Amino acid sequence: MNCYHMLTEMRDIIGEKTASHWGDDGLLRKINFSQRQRANELMSVPGDWLLASEDLTPAASVITLPSNCVKPVHLEETTSHCPISIGQNIRDRRISGVSGQTIWDQVMEAYPLGNTLVVCIDSYTTGVTLWFQRRVPDLHCGIESSVAASTLGFHLANHPVFVADYYKGSYVEVMDATTKAVEIRSEITGYTAAGVATITGTPVDTDLYGTISELPEEAINLVILDAALAAMAKPSAALDPKYFEYLLALRKEAKKDWKRFITTRISGSNRTRITEYE
Numbered sequence: 001m002n003c004y005h006m007l008t009e010m011r012d013i014i015g016e017k018t019a020s021h022w023g024d025d026g027l028l029r030k031i032n033f034s035q036r037q038r039a040n041e042l043m044s045v046p047g048d049w050l051l052a053s054e055d056l057t058p059a060a061s062v063i064t065l066p067s068n069c070v071k072p073v074h075l076e077e078t079t080s081h082c083p084i085s086i087g088q089n090i091r092d093r094r095i096s097g098v099s100g101q102t103i104w105d106q107v108m109e110a111y112p113l114g115n116t117l118v119v120c121i122d123s124y125t126t127g128v129t130l131w132f133q134r135r136v137p138d139l140h141c142g143i144e145s146s147v148a149a150s151t152l153g154f155h156l157a158n159h160p161v162f163v164a165d166y167y168k169g170s171y172v173e174v175m176d177a178t179t180k181a182v183e184i185r186s187e188i189t190g191y192t193a194a195g196v197a198t199i200t201g202t203p204v205d206t207d208l209y210g211t212i213s214e215l216p217e218e219a220i221n222l223v224i225l226d227a228a229l230a231a232m233a234k235p236s237a238a239l240d241p242k243y244f245e246y247l248l249a250l251r252k253e254a255k256k257d258w259k260r261f262i263t264t265r266i267s268g269s270n271r272t273r274i275t276e277y278e
Contacts, residue, residue, distance in 0.1 A: 001212075028138075033227070035138070035223050038219045041258075042215065043133045047262065057125065062116050063117040066130070068137075072130060074130075075110060084109065087109060139213055144209045146203045154197065166191055171188070172210065174186075174208070188211075222257075228247065
């Protein structure tokens with residue numbers, strides 16, 4: 001389900017098919033707040049749901065972390081595959097770097113410092129591969145404003161993130177404004193700080209669009225219910241207590257289902273069990 005459909009479903013729940021108290025930008029903030037909570041939950045359980053890897057080149061022993069890196073998981077040399085142990089903090093570093101240290105002499109180590117990892121070997125520049133928990137980008141939707149072929153202009157009034165390449169790698173669906181039929185589904189291969197994405201296909205001005213969450217699809221119901229309840233519980237809201245209680249019960253069950261789902265990625269037994277011999 002893309003973000004536009006999530007927003008539409010949320011408006012149905014809160015009883016605002018057309019904006020009244022909440023504009024689209026306000027509801028998008030609620031959706032993204034809930035999505036970030038689900039992403040944090042996903043990163044705190046086994047399964048490596050959001051694991052990614054990237055080849056990096058250290059500069060004078062300093063490895064700059066990718067911009068979407070939340071937590072480093074594993075580090076090794078790209079060619080030799082020699083592991084580099086990652087310490088918890090600077091207090092775990094060796095007292096001094098050792099020139100030319102290799103895995104055969106002593107285990108290599110690195111420690112986190114700001115948005116970098118520092119390898120405890122002097123002038124270390126060997127290429128490395130980093131596995132890390134990646135950040136889930138915020139969702140966005142609105143009325144597209146195409147500026148050229150193969151581009152999608154984000155709806156600026158809905159406040160997209162104005163950081164270059166922020167949405168790169170995400171998928172987006174573009175829909176006809178009248179029929180709501182999906183005309184384009186494409187990976188975003190580039191994104192400028194001005195809010196223009198590069199996609200495959202050329203939308204028409206005033207088409208609708210919505211990015212697709214990088215969380216498992218099983219999270220979407222909880223994200224919508226959580227965001228809708230947050231929107232309904234606004235100050236001085238005239239709530240139907242029974243309806244509000246019903247939504248609270250739905251969210252409670254959705255959260256239980258979500259927690260059960262992310263506990264493990266393996267269904268049933270995680271090994272082969274020999275039950276009898278011939």
